[in-house]
Amino acid sequence: MDPADFYTGIVAELYGPLKSVTQDPEPYAAFVEQAGTPALELGCGDGEPLLELRRRGMDVDGVDSSADMLDRLRRRAAAESLPVTLFHQRMEALDVPRRYAAVYLAGPTFNLLPDDATALSALRAIRAHLAFGGTVLIPLHLPAPTAEKDVGRARTATAPDGAELRVSVVAEDRDEHTRTQTTLLRYERYHPSGSSVTERPWVLHWYTRDGFRTLAAVAGLDIAEVTGPDGRPAAADADHLHVRLRPAD
Structure with a gap:
């Protein structure tokens, strides 16, 4: 995934349907089915894959920092008469009234946090919103330079x-x-x-595996599993990871 592909979805509110990346809902539906509900999608954007999970009857809330994206999501949900619960917040300042059995990001949105300090704040906020025994899924990406x-x-x-x-x-x-x-x-x-x-x-x-593990530990989270997007164990040099975390205590 190159930067132009990744960010066209973020600025769609300015320039219309330039989005070239649509997240496959299946890995996230499978994660929620396994981890349980209620679930929270961080960086839900204009509704992929959150709307598909809601169509399947899953209890999933959404959070995004873009009010325009959330407005589009609400319009899409209303067109299908799908009730949605959405919060306009940044993930590093997450403060919502529920606790969740499953918290996930769809795609490498976590890589948009600009530094380790912000990432640590986000991980702490996520930890604070986990229900007892809850699970977190965070996709991470090692970006390649633009050719x-x-x-x-x-x-x-x-x-x-x-x-x-x-x-x-x-x-x-x-x-x-x-x-x-x-x-x-x-x-x-x-x-x-x-x-x-x-x-x-x-x-x-981006993060090294050891560096991300250290950040997670400081936030009170342990890495339970690291796979590729396909759910198989990730190779040492993999540049797309799905990291599952559980509360350390």
Whole structure:
């Protein structure tokens, strides 16, 4: 997954349906079925896969930091007469009234937390919202640098109103010491009624396995299992992980 793919979903509220990543609901449905309900999806965005789990009758709430994304989710749910409980909060400041048997993120949203301190705050908040015996699922991603040939190359899509939408990587800075990759993305919209160009820096922060284990332990969580997205044991050099955590006590 490259940064342009990953972030088009985040800025969909500005530029329409440029989202190129839709999370497969099956791993998360299986996780909730195993861990139990109620469940909480962190970074639920505009409803994938939360809405599919609600269609299956699962008791799943959602949290997201984008009010626009949550508004779209509510409209989608209302169109299907699906009741949803949603909270407009950042995961590192999570404070909701329920405790959950299952807490999960769908896709590597945790990598959007900019540093270890913020990640630790999020893990502590997650721990505080777990019911007794609860389980957490956190996908993690080791981002690859954008290939030089792809810098400046635009991905395109067409909006329902006919506008041409483009997203491209303008520049990128990667710091192995702080484990951060900052990608400057350009979003363009062209339409006879008006056009716009916006550039935004997006930061991905990644973790070593030992480093993430240490953060989890400080937050009161133990790593119970590390697999690939397919549920099989993850290879030592895997760049996509599904990490399951349980309360340390």
